[in-house]
Amino acid sequence: MTPTFVLTRPQMGENIGAAARAMLNFGVDRMRIVDPRDGWPNRAAVAMASGAGRVLDAATVHPDVAGSVSDCTYVYATTARMRDMTKEVLSPEAAMQDAARRIAEGQHVAVMFGPERAGLENEDLAQANALITVPVNPEFPSLNLAQCVLLVGYEWVRASAEIEHQVTEMAGTDWADGQEIEHLARHFEERLEGAGFFFPEHKAPSMKMNLRNFWSRMPLTRADVQTLHGMLRQMVRWASRQ
Amino acid sequence: MTPTFVLTRPQMGENIGAAARAMLNFGVDRMRIVDPRDGWPNRAAVAMASGAGRVLDAATVHPDVAGSVSDCTYVYATTARMRDMTKEVLSPEAAMQDAARRIAEGQHVAVMFGPERAGLENEDLAQANALITVPVNPEFPSLNLAQCVLLVGYEWVRASAEIEHQVTEMAGTDWADGQEIEHLARHFEERLEGAGFFFPEHKAPSMKMNLRNFWSRMPLTRADVQTLHGMLRQMVRWASRQ
Numbered sequence: 420m421t422p423t424f425v426l427t428r429p430q431m432g433e434n435i436g437a438a439a440r441a442m443l444n445f446g447v448d449r450m451r452i453v454d455p456r457d458g459w460p461n462r463a464a465v466a467m468a469s470g471a472g473r474v475l476d477a478a479t480v481h482p483d484v485a486g487s488v489s490d491c492t493y494v495y496a497t498t499a500r501m502r503d504m505t506k507e508v509l510s511p512e513a514a515m516q517d518a519a520r521r522i523a524e525g526q527h528v529a530v531m532f533g534p535e536r537a538g539l540e541n542e543d544l545a546q547a548n549a550l551i552t553v554p555v556n557p558e559f560p561s562l563n564l565a566q567c568v569l570l571v572g573y574e575w576v577r578a579s580a581e582i583e584h585q586v587t588e589m590a591g592t593d594w595a596d597g598q599e600i601e602h603l604a605r606h607f608e609e610r611l612e613g614a615g616f617f618f619p620e621h622k623a624p625s626m627k628m629n630l631r632n633f634w635s636r637m638p639l640t641r642a643d644v645q646t647l648h649g650m651l652r653q654m655v656r657w658a659s660r661q
Numbered sequence: 662m663t664p665t666f667v668l669t670r671p672q673m674g675e676n677i678g679a680a681a682r683a684m685l686n687f688g689v690d691r692m693r694i695v696d697p698r699d700g701w702p703n704r705a706a707v708a709m710a711s712g713a714g715r716v717l718d719a720a721t722v723h724p725d726v727a728g729s730v731s732d733c734t735y736v737y738a739t740t741a742r743m744r745d746m747t748k749e750v751l752s753p754e755a756a757m758q759d760a761a762r763r764i765a766e767g768q769h770v771a772v773m774f775g776p777e778r779a780g781l782e783n784e785d786l787a788q789a790n791a792l793i794t795v796p797v798n799p800e801f802p803s804l805n806l807a808q809c810v811l812l813v814g815y816e817w818v819r820a821s822a823e824i825e826h827q828v829t830e831m832a833g834t835d836w837a838d839g840q841e842i843e844h845l846a847r848h849f850e851e852r853l854e855g856a857g858f859f860f861p862e863h864k865a866p867s868m869k870m871n872l873r874n875f876w877s878r879m880p881l882t883r884a885d886v887q888t889l890h891g892m893l894r895q896m897v898r899w900a901s902r903q
Contacts, residue, residue, distance in 0.1 A: 566686075570815055610896070614895045614899035616896075654900070655896075658900030658903045659903060
């Protein structure tokens with residue numbers, strides 16, 4: 420169960436369609452629309468939604484905000500500007516973490532988005548339990564409706580999947596082990612010694628140590644090790660033909 | 662200091678302008694453009710950027726990816742689809758946390774975004790140190806360029822606000838930049854080609870690509886790069902005496 424995204428008095432059909440696409444990137448497919456300026460259904464919305472059309476098909480339309488959240492037990496309202504009201508303001512992250520907990524408890528949760536130009540009115544916000552403000556650059560706050568929907572949807576996925584900053588290991592990577600690195604290091608040291616690389620002589624021990632350290636520092640796969648051996652062998656073969 | 666966002670072969674001016682707006686919401690104002698389809702400057706970009714015009718004014722244009730990241734010591738590349746390559750894949754959150762640490766240490770970091778339809782080519786990705794994939798709905802992945810830029814910018818703000826100025830082991834390390842890696846890659850490619858390493862001929866392009874990818878994967882300091890150049894030159898000198 421995902422949150423329900425409520426578009427309040429949206430103006431352009433294209434923006435409703437774009438919002439549908441934005442939501443569906445993050446698996447949010449429950450949309451409600453309050454008093455759309457150009458009525459419903461809306462061809463421009465359908466055209467823009469394209470592959471996200473099912474979100475529009477399932478969307479319900481309501482004459483006012485109250486009707487759109489009547490079955491909701493918690494409502495967040497997005498707002499760009501500071502509001503002079505006693506209402507908790509959350510980041511999208513905090514709001515969606517809160518939403519994930521409520522939904523897990525069986526609550527029905529909604530997020531309200533305002534009309535493109537004006538944003539939500541104080542009367543709309545009065546029906547929300549908390550506000551969401553995206554931490555945008557105060558010198559250039561320019562999120563459009565679909566972008567706001569996108570960011571909240573993104574944070575929904577992060578919160579509901581409890582994705583912690585994982586790094587996807589290069590799946591199934593065959594890392595070279597210590598023995599293979601040692602063998603590689605020795606191959607290079609032998610050939611470079613023969614080529615006179617460790618010069619002058621008093622510097623040779625530290626140069627060799629640095630090079631051995633170098634191999635340890637590099638994240639080498641078995642394939643990398645084979646490539647490096649091959650490169651060195653080919654240089655030697657070539658040299659023998661000179 | 663924020664990351665630099667690199668738009669690679671962007672097609673429509675409007676999308677460049679939209680990207681500028683998206684970035685500036687999160688205070689990212691450093692843009693570079695690689696080989697824009699419709700040239701530069703671009704009126705459609707300016708019109709769309711509107712209040713974010715200063716991002717475009719300050720943007721630099723480059724004929725190729727290598728030129729756009731030559732002074733960068735770490736490059737992330739965004740990709741939508743799974744790639745069959747040995748390259749670390751990070752979420753936007755993990756990537757921007759990593760970026761925030763690197764920038765705090767004084768590194769110059771870039772994030773590459775691909776052309777609107779096709780995304781980045783393997784040749785582009787070969788020059789990246791790691792990949793970023795946004796965790797989108799596999800049934801409906803539809804992020805456009807500005808939305809991808811928006812999400813990475815958003816995570817940048819979250820990460821840079823959290824960053825503590827820890828001293829890490831390798832803080833103050835003199836990492837090789839893109840230009841130095843490119844130069845090293847070319848030196849090796851030329852000598853190995855002359856030595857007949859890229860054999861058989863039909864395998865040569867993929868062998869060269871793998872090797873180029875290899876250099877990008879290795880965390881090389883400037884000293885490492887000098888050592889590697891020196892090793893190769895010594896092998897060549899030795900060969901000439903055989």
